[in-house]
Amino acid sequence: MGRRLGLIIGINTYQDPTFQPLQFAENDARALAQWLVNNQGGKWSPGDVQVVQGQHATHELLKSLFTQTCLQVALPDDLVFLYFAGHTYIDERSGQGILAASNTSYQDPTTGIPLITIAQQLFAQSQAGQILFIIDSFQSGRLWSARRASPYDFSPLCSPAVTSALQQQPNRMLFFSCRGNEFAPETGMQKLGSFTHRLIAGLCGPANDPTLGRPTIESIYSFLQGSLSDQQKPQIIGQINSPVILAGDPLPDPSQEPVASKPQPQVYHDTPGSQYPQGASLATATTVRTQQNEPSSGPLVNHSALSAFQNTPTTDNTQAVTPMLAQAKQLVQANRLAEAIMYVEQALQASPQDTEALTLKAQVLGTMGRLQEAFAVIDQMLQQDPENALAWSMRAVVLNNAGQYQAALEAIERSLELNPNNLEAYNIKTGIMEHLATTQSQHGKTGELAAKLIEESNKEEGRTRPFWKDAALQIVGLLIGVVGIALPLALPGTLALAGLVVSSIGFALYCIAAIRGAYSKGIGSALLTIVLSVLLAALVGGAARFGLSPLIDLVHKKQELLGAIFYAAVALVAVAILAPVLAIGSFFVGIPRRRKGK
Template sequence: MPMLRLAFILLASAAVGAQTPAPQTPQGRDLILVPDKPVVPREGVPRGYALIVGVAQYRNLDASKQLQFSESDAESMYRVLINHEGGSFPAENVHFLKGSEATLANVRHELEEWLPSVAQPADRVVVYFAGHGFVQNGKGYLAPWDVEPDRLDATAYPMTALGDVLANKVKANWKVLLTDACHSGKINAETTNESLELQFSALPGSFLTLTATTEREQSFEDPNLATGYGFFTYFLVQAFRGYADNDPCDGRITADELIEYVRSNVRRYARERQLSQTPTARGDYEPDMLLGVGQGCLSDGPKAPSMQGVAIIETNMDDVDVYIDGAMIGKVNRSKPLVVPSLSMGLHEFQGVKAGYEPDRKEVMIAPGQESTVTIRIRYARQPKKPAVALNEQGETLLFTRRSSMSLMNLVPVERKQGEADLRKAVSLFERALAEDPQFALAAYHLGQAYQLLLDYDESIKYYERAMAIDPAHIESRVQGAAVLIEQGDPDEAIRLLTDVMRLDPDNDEAYSMLSRAYWDKGAWREAIGAADKAITIHGSNAQAHLWRADARRQLAAAAKSPTEAVRLYALARTDYRAFLDLTNFSSGLGSRLAFHFIGMGVGSRRHADRQGAYDSLRSAGFLGLCLSEQKVGYPLKAREYCQRALKHAPKDPIAHFLLGNVNRDLYNTRPSCDVLKAAKNSYLTMIGLNPDLNESKNAQNYVSQINGLLPRLQCG
């Protein structure tokens, strides 16, 4: 009997488609603010790839050999490299191995497989390592998290291998190795500061190596340096933020500028504490090699240390987040002031923020060569004005819930379809609430949500930003703002915003699931899976994370070269799609909060992002993903059932009809039947009727022609 062999077209729809006490003594390991200057356009910056490795607490080392700030230093490097005024690296191009993730196997994979596979001659490559280094039998090693002191040669990463990879396997012309490994608490007797530096000196000279020290020195950490840093990394981060840009002051951070800034500032900071540490550069490199961009010029003249001052920030409460000129610096506690060196002279805004309290803002003049004490006083609990609260509650009823008059925590679903008129009225109520109390962050946040539902993304992001300005600790505004940025086509900025959320709240599963969504949007499937993994680890019932992980796995499966690996990934995707569908198997009212994060992202109506429409689109996306996965693992009957269930939620989705046609086509190929062939034809005709202009419609027309030729020969009435 004749058999149809028709090409399969990948789904391209949402979620299933392609794309001041006495200071402590520094231990073995400057914030500068900037005037407005023109910045080198991002498109003028070479593409960059980076590997960041930071290990502080080693699995097999005793307490005396553990480090304090290597992991937080690495986090700071990651943040500055992905910042558009910094390294300007695409976030998916910066791989970060922190703590227990920095195993020997992972370090070897990233260095020997990933970097050589992606970097091209015109690219920048940065490798940063913060942790222990050591020498055994005359050979140098970097210590991964799982290093074993009794088996160093077998459980650590050889520096000779690192040198060979960077010199011979990574094809980028601009390569930089940044290491902070000469710490106290050495792993073995043969490891001395001098012997370790000799190992770095022996690395190939075809790339720039910048180490934290010179011979016979150790690398220091200081718990009083901002939120606690290694000397080297603190000033390295400031250099990438633009503060190394001075000769000339042109918005470009070159290799020579970065080296000079880091070396001079680390040496000065150490000497002021009666210590000795001088970063050392080695290798043959272009002095004008572009490493980053920024607005960091301190002045129109030389950046002499005498033109910088120090801020000592103290507070009356614990866990106060400190911002300087809008940039988050870290937390300060009553018992430990925050010391921020190398601030440019001039007026700076300091803000202390604690959840539930009014922030304290102060403008302080930083004098060159002087210490300035900034006293943050958190005193007043946030108490929005009662008329504003009442208006906000009325708006909430229209937005997504109605509240019990007895309890603000009693959320009751609204079991009716939401209309555009409801949202317009909600907008008016929230605007009135904000007029009554301009410091009412919740009203601004709800305005952002209402405009998001109305698909007015410019107004939406405007009010999310206003909520963040009123209350920098308002995490929901950052997460939701990231969703809007993704819809506006700026997943990179969304990733940066979500990175700040994770700094404020490391256990925020919604931030990680949204980060997965941002990586999904960029086609960075492995990064999407990694972020979703973290969300699910924090909260196993995070439905969004299961959905993005499922689809990222399906995308990897489609590209897998090994059939066995493809089937494995499809099976994993199938499990996640099922988890997503189980977790979202509720009424549209109960699903409304989840649906917010998908509004305008290819789900729901483009005319008006109705909650019911968004919910149905999400369910359809899950069922379609499951349909595709079941088909790929060899279960066409189950695949057909799931495609049919998808159509119950989205009966006018042409892609869903197309996929159902493909499933019936495949069923006919294995189990010839007139009924199956006719069903395939009907699905293709329905798809063409819904949208004849889609690329898939051309394929559908071709399939219909083939089927029409087969039906008479098969005597199908």
């Protein structure tokens, strides 16, 4: 027999509000996938089973995966098993049945998966020896009511073209169940959808074919017909000539039914494998049990019953520890975590190194948000057994919850080194890498934003002090200084002191503007200061050359002007020399700043 290839899809939430949120679709997909790859369940190869759920299940990805699985991977001896849990509807224009992906628009059928395409292209062109497609869907849209022959009839989804294509193709089958519609809500059993819960229960043994000792499509159909309500009873279109074997060897105890845990919000939303309904005694929806028979690390972050550990042997005082751990698990199921910890502590007092007790303690502490304590317990487990792949996975989850994504990635990679066949560990790694990529992207954007803000700040600073403003301040300051000097000469006496104050303010303003302009604007402002000072010096020189004799005559007539004339001469000469010197010095001091701002 060839390979068994599985593509398992579950979608609870849709972008289009036309499709109401579902409760159990993603749980069903996870549970069924885990049962398929479980060594006590379907015994499928983990590498041959793909799980897509939540917002990741876009129509682009689903079309690609359907094509890849059916047309590119499947060979003549292979069984292809497809499973879809979500919404289906009938296109009001074409009348064709559509599988709704997470980003499907009800008004645009091209964003969904048409059933006619699956029947006429994928089924017809695939080399696979057998293709079974289970569609456990919620019937959405307005056309169902008008076309149903009964309250839960699925025939409206299959147009005459789909039915005709399936009748002409051997070993191709569509297997329908009604998850709900406008008449009936979605129903569940132990946090799984009713159909999938009973399907897994049947696969565990009750649906075995009495001749083969294994469940076949015919025996599963008969079992579900007798154990489900009218809403979920399966409806079949197509035919498969040879038995379809979904399970490996029969389970040793087929009379029991799976016990599903109580799922809670999970760490890796929309990431396959982060939470599984559990029941190790039947291997229904537990973690992937590898050759080492490891339990799952997923429930570390939710309120699961953790019953997957009930078959894990303890090391010391087994008889004393077992009932305490059983009580603790019941309390976890009831979400009474503080009481559960008490029983776990009692178990550890009896057997301090009991692996099952330590695992349960770490998971419950992680669920309660006590990450440091959970981390300490995991360290203890790794000290006892450094090659405990489960402990490394748990360590990765705790580090991820704490925001230490790089360390979490290293821990999960170590887990995969020890157990490369653990499907859930790969899913945990995917979630960690998504967080790490998001964080790095945010940091990169923050750096770019900071650089942009600095650049804008520098530009803004340049805009607030344009060249003309510094130049105007220099000219205004120089004019005020000259007016201040002229006041005592024109109006001697009481205005002498006022002229001294005005001239001091004007020349100070001139020098400050020269310094600031040369520092921030560079050589242009410095040259302006030099030009103004040269003009000032020329004014003093011209007065000395051509106006010296009249000034001497004026002093002889009015001796009180001698002080004012002396002050004017000294002040003008000092400013004419000091201002350019300060501007040139400021120009050189500001070179590094101006280069940095470019």
